[in-house]
Amino acid sequence: xxxxxxFFLAFVRLGLISFGGTNVAEIERVLVLHHGWIxxxxxANGFALGQLMPGPNMLAVTHYGYAAAGLPGxxxxxxxxxxxxxxxxxxxxxxxxxxxxxxxxxxxxNALLPFGGGVILAGALVLARTSVTSLPAALLAGAAFLLLxxxxxxxxxxxxxxxxxxxxxxx
Amino acid sequence: MTQAEAALPPEDEPITSAQxxxxxxxxxxxxxxxxxxxxxxxxxxHTRRAxxxxxxxxxxxxxxxxxxxxxxxxxxxVNLAAxxxxxxxxxxxxxxxxxxxxxxxxxxxxxxxxxTLGQPGGLPPLLQSALKGxxxxxxxxxxxxxxxxxxxxxxxxxxxxxxVLVFLALGVLRLDLLPVLLVGLGAGLxxxxxxxxx
Numbered sequence: 529x530x531x532x533x534x535f536f537l538a539f540v541r542l543g544l545i546s547f548g549g550t551n552v553a554e555i556e557r558v559l560v561l562h563h564g565w566i567x568x569x570x571x572a573n574g575f576a577l578g579q580l581m582p583g584p585n586m587l588a589v590t591h592y593g594y595a596a597a598g599l600p601g602x603x604x605x606x607x608x609x610x611x612x613x614x615x616x617x618x619x620x621x622x623x624x625x626x627x628x629x630x631x632x633x634x635x636x637x638n639a640l641l642p643f644g645g646g647v648i649l650a651g652a653l654v655l656a657r658t659s660v661t662s663l664p665a666a667l668l669a670g671a672a673f674l675l676l677x678x679x680x681x682x683x684x685x686x687x688x689x690x691x692x693x694x695x696x697x698x699x
Numbered sequence: 700m701t702q703a704e705a706a707l708p709p710e711d712e713p714i715t716s717a718q719x720x721x722x723x724x725x726x727x728x729x730x731x732x733x734x735x736x737x738x739x740x741x742x743x744x745h746t747r748r749a750x751x752x753x754x755x756x757x758x759x760x761x762x763x764x765x766x767x768x769x770x771x772x773x774x775x776x777v778n779l780a781a782x783x784x785x786x787x788x789x790x791x792x793x794x795x796x797x798x799x800x801x802x803x804x805x806x807x808x809x810x811x812x813x814x815t816l817g818q819p820g821g822l823p824p825l826l827q828s829a830l831k832g833x834x835x836x837x838x839x840x841x842x843x844x845x846x847x848x849x850x851x852x853x854x855x856x857x858x859x860x861x862x863v864l865v866f867l868a869l870g871v872l873r874l875d876l877l878p879v880l881l882v883g884l885g886a887g888l889x890x891x892x893x894x895x896x897x
Contacts, residue, residue: 544772570816576830577811579837583734583804584742584776590805594812602812606805610797613773618785618793620771621764625786631893637763639861639887642852644766646865646883648845653870655841659834668832672839683745683843684736687836694832695825 532604535597538563539589539608544616555592565596580691584610664697721755721787723795729753730780730799741840742776742800743768746783747847755787762851765844770880777801857890 542555559565566574570592578588586609593605627633660666672686721729733745743765750756756764764786768779777800784796852858861883868879 543774573815576827577808577815579830579834581804581808581811583737583800583802583807584774586774587801587804587808590808591812594809595816599809602809606801610774610777610801613771614777614781614793614797616773617768617771617778617781618790621767621782621785622789624767635888635891635893636884638855638891639884640766640770641762641848642855642858642861642887643865643880643883644762644769645845645849645852645858645862647766647769647869647876648841648848649862649866650868650870652838652841652845653866655834655838659831659838665831665835669835669838672836673842676839676843682736683741683748683836683840687741687833687840690836691829691833694835695829697828697832698824699828699831699835 532597532600535565535593535601536604536608539593539605540612542589543609543611543613555589559592559596566592570595662699665699668693668697668699721753721792723784723788723791726784726788726792727795727799730784730796731803733780734800734803737776741837741844743779744840744844746776746779747844750783756783758847759851760786762848765848855891857887861887 538558542558545554556568556571560568560571574588574591574595577591578585581587587606589605589609590602594602597604624633656669660669668690672690675681675686676683729749730746733742733749736745747761747765750761751758764782765779768775768782771778771782777797780796780800781793784792784794786792788795849862852862865879865883868874868883869876
């Protein structure tokens, strides 16, 4: 049985170093190769399941925690991965608001917004490379985009519909 | 801060109910809804839709918060919830939002873990195909969230150049975020430095 404190610290560290999204390579290095808490199969399955769960994609950490140490492990992993980073974020935004009239903060904001646009477009490209691997997949993504852009249909309905289509087409 | 009151109607969605300032409880409810609709990813996009349709945030305030969330370490959908919560209802708002966005998936994942870890082998092929389909739609959701953010940054001086260069550096060249961040923000700060041209 793993030492929960060591387990907790490992997930705190993984949360804090997953900059701008997820860091699957590092998660694998720590959990599978270094500690041997889970195997590669569990890593892949948990990641796929995380995509399907309601909520953040990296709920895979809950799965890894459960696989390694049951319910206490699952809760420890989730709290460690998400807690500290959420605290940092809330503190950052409150500091940001307190000084929002400062000329340098305004300058920083103006510098930040175009940067954010580039980051999110880059993320879309990276995601497209992994998920749009065939013509049907590209058409599906295009149809979903038009639907979301032009109508007010709930996005969950679009995602679930695409999942059903994906299963039918055997993507 | 008057963003909540000064909400402009976005082009694509009429404001259904311009309510008073949101409470931690109403934020928790909003984020439970965001989590439930965020199957396959795209939580920031769902968050944007939910906030704008309630008139709790302007397009610009959301773009700003979203970008800040990208810069903090960690899973950014949850960071975004923490930031939106803190911004609209202080510390309790942040806590309520994070709990709201995490709880549905946490419970679902626990149930699924108990079931799947009990059976040998991986996921059935049908489920894998379904996951791929969901991923395509998730990409579309991400794009609908990306365009408003890009539009806000595009209107600033030097914005288009920075956006395109950052996109190429991170998306095409796959450079590290940190050096790109330093160069991109440095250039922006230089262009917009106080005392420079308005």
